[in-house]
Amino acid sequence: MGWKAAEKLIRHWKILRGDNVMIIRRKxxxxxxxxxxVIHxxxxLIVEGKNLKHIKQGQGREGGIFTVEAPIHASNVEVLDRVTGKPCKVWIRYLEDGIKVRVSRGIGASGSLIPRPEILKTRTTPRPTVPSLAELQ
Incomplete structure (x- = not known):
């Protein structure tokens, strides 16, 4: 897959933080x-416990072998279907009441809904606080 094709695939992100994915390429x-x-x-993407790399001694780090999770390109992973447990493509569909949902599609997919992960309800960085008018005066 060329770069232009990969860029077109991920123009609209369908893979979210907290999704179960299968790595389909690399080691x-x-x-x-x-x-x-997710690094847009x-x-x-950084997948928990996968694509581990060793880092060397550097400024601010002691010597020894440390393993860190290295990023993987988004085209090298696919979301797992909840029903079949196989990797599948993710499509966006709208229900009759206008709600936008993710649907599994492709070979071995069941066509079931893929819900948004619960971890998305918590923020990784706190929201900035805006001072009120009373505090500014």
Missing amino acids: DNGETGVIKR SLHR
Whole structure:
């Protein structure tokens, strides 16, 4: 898959933090995990406990072997279908009452709804506080 095709695929993000995904390429091929972080600007994801890399001693770090989770390109993972447990494509559909939902689609997919992960209800960074008018005076 060329870069333009991959960029077109991820123009509208359908993969969210907290989704169960399967890695379909690279050294962790076939392994599953939960998305820990999404880096939109680089089109990359960090999957919990996968794509581990060693880092060397550096400024502010002691010597030794440390493993960190390296980012994976978004085109190298697919969301797992909840019913069949197989990797599938994610499509956006609207229900009759106008609610936007994610639906599994592709070979081995059941066509079931993929709910938004519960972890999205909690924020990773706190919202900035805006001072009230009374505090400014």
